[in-house]
Amino acid sequence: MMKRMRKTRLTLALATVLATAGLSQAAQITSWDMSKVTYGVPTSITNPALIFDPFNYIAPGSLVDPNTGAVATGGFMPSGWSKYAGGYNLIPNGAMTWKERDTQGPGLSIVNIDDVTGENCVMSAGWNPDSTPTATQMSDWWGIDKKQCSDPFQSSKRFKVVSRVLDAPVDMTFNVLDDAKETKYRILQKYGNQTGNRVSGYTTQLGFVDANGNFTEATPGQGVAFSLKNGTKFSNTNPTSSTMANQGELDSLVAHGLFGAPDKHHPAPGYFNPYVRATFGLLAGETHMSTTGMGQVLRDMFGEWMPSNHLKGGYYFDMDLISYTDNALMANCDGVFDEAAALAGAANAGCTGTWVTYRESLTPTLNPDGTWTIPAPVGTDIRKPVPVDAATLAMWKADPVRWIPGDIDDFANVNINEFIVIGNVSNWPTYDGNGNAKFTIRTTPTFDDTVAQAEPGTATAADFLVTIAAPTTVLP
Numbered sequence: 001m002m003k004r005m006r007k008t009r010l011t012l013a014l015a016t017v018l019a020t021a022g023l024s025q026a027a028q029i030t031s032w033d034m035s036k037v038t039y040g041v042p043t044s045i046t047n048p049a050l051i052f053d054p055f056n057y058i059a060p061g062s063l064v065d066p067n068t069g070a071v072a073t074g075g076f077m078p079s080g081w082s083k084y085a086g087g088y089n090l091i092p093n094g095a096m097t098w099k100e101r102d103t104q105g106p107g108l109s110i111v112n113i114d115d116v117t118g119e120n121c122v123m124s125a126g127w128n129p130d131s132t133p134t135a136t137q138m139s140d141w142w143g144i145d146k147k148q149c150s151d152p153f154q155s156s157k158r159f160k161v162v163s164r165v166l167d168a169p170v171d172m173t174f175n176v177l178d179d180a181k182e183t184k185y186r187i188l189q190k191y192g193n194q195t196g197n198r199v200s201g202y203t204t205q206l207g208f209v210d211a212n213g214n215f216t217e218a219t220p221g222q223g224v225a226f227s228l229k230n231g232t233k234f235s236n237t238n239p240t241s242s243t244m245a246n247q248g249e250l251d252s253l254v255a256h257g258l259f260g261a262p263d264k265h266h267p268a269p270g271y272f273n274p275y276v277r278a279t280f281g282l283l284a285g286e287t288h289m290s291t292t293g294m295g296q297v298l299r300d301m302f303g304e305w306m307p308s309n310h311l312k313g314g315y316y317f318d319m320d321l322i323s324y325t326d327n328a329l330m331a332n333c334d335g336v337f338d339e340a341a342a343l344a345g346a347a348n349a350g351c352t353g354t355w356v357t358y359r360e361s362l363t364p365t366l367n368p369d370g371t372w373t374i375p376a377p378v379g380t381d382i383r384k385p386v387p388v389d390a391a392t393l394a395m396w397k398a399d400p401v402r403w404i405p406g407d408i409d410d411f412a413n414v415n416i417n418e419f420i421v422i423g424n425v426s427n428w429p430t431y432d433g434n435g436n437a438k439f440t441i442r443t444t445p446t447f448d449d450t451v452a453q454a455e456p457g458t459a460t461a462a463d464f465l466v467t468i469a470a471p472t473t474v475l476p
Helices: 002-019 296-300 337-344 390-399
Strands: 030-032 086-089 094-099 109-111 122-124 160-163 170-177 182-193 202-211 216-217 224-227 251-252 280-284 286-292 313-317 330-333 356-357 403-407 414-422 436-446 467-470 471-474
Touching: 086 170, 094 122, 122 414, 160 170, 160 436, 182 436, 202 224, 251 280, 286 296, 337 403, 390 403
Parallel strands: 122 182, 160 182
Antiparallel strands: 030 170, 086 094, 094 160, 109 122, 170 436, 182 414, 202 216, 202 286, 202 436, 224 414, 251 414, 280 286, 313 330, 313 403, 330 356, 467 471
């Protein structure tokens, strides 16, 4: 089955090549320039006592490392820099991160001529986890299909970059091979707020970094531009709003599991609001874009974009008992939540307020095929969230395998969809005269107190909800 699948992909890719055989090869991104990257230490070294995820196990010899070509011999998936559980590579002011399974180090890859569609993209690195749906032996599961732009929805396609310093740029530089033609790339990215601060927006610029580390934004017509899916470039003087583009062309989206109506990719509505998706609005020019604010549906409830160390608490139901798949959010802590305390068995599962649910009930239904039906959320126009009673909380606590309290980490991430066009490379200031050049995507998180909205219960827009432990002590 796997050989037939690869043959089909290769046939389609060959058709694409033949169809364009009469054309000159276009400018091509060849790699992520990692000269400024500090490699993360492998998890096996930083945490030798780590209990490995049993679903990460593979038969020895059945996977080839996409970075080094080495064959797995120890029964666990190898990776260039983070061997088992999770990985990161430090970038100045931020990091490239990934969850180690089908996504692997260095966290990002460049696809030139997708083996099904012929498109180009910048995406995560690793293997397509859905490439062998009929596999009957371990050797067929891994080491066959590298990730491609056209891989299925929710197959870990997005590379993840996080900012760790407010108002400080995170630069990603790419190596380019030129022949004076233009090429379009789809950017499949997840962007995370690990600054420790509220963020009201961010800017993204296309430009160049010189030998001294100085960044200069590209000028219109210089050969690196944001565009629509069809390649139409945006204008700096007349920028395009994300509301005028199709979804998937120009987006900065909070996870649909939290906010949003059902659509072709998401059959279930969002937990907090089943009608409206939470997004950063975008205003895109040719060489820069900026956010126009987080969606009101999120700001009215929680204020500005929250960082990973000040998240809201959730109670999850594990539907398949597989650690790397998403669990169903069943309730949330209306108050301050401490994940470490919750997992250690703290009273009220680490919530200093009240556990409430937006779902119509708290009882998942087991289906004959072994799957679960999760009760639908109820919009606040119909009903306010309902407190979870003590008996239910006690039942959940007694079954920690199925019922798990934890941070709602999707609050600290947005999914970015955008396109860029590169060309005219010989006019770039980084051009070396031999067909090689570099360009940089710079992202800077910001906080504008003049427009930021405070979370209900806080004094200012920059604040977080806190727990009062004593009259003179405030704990975050």
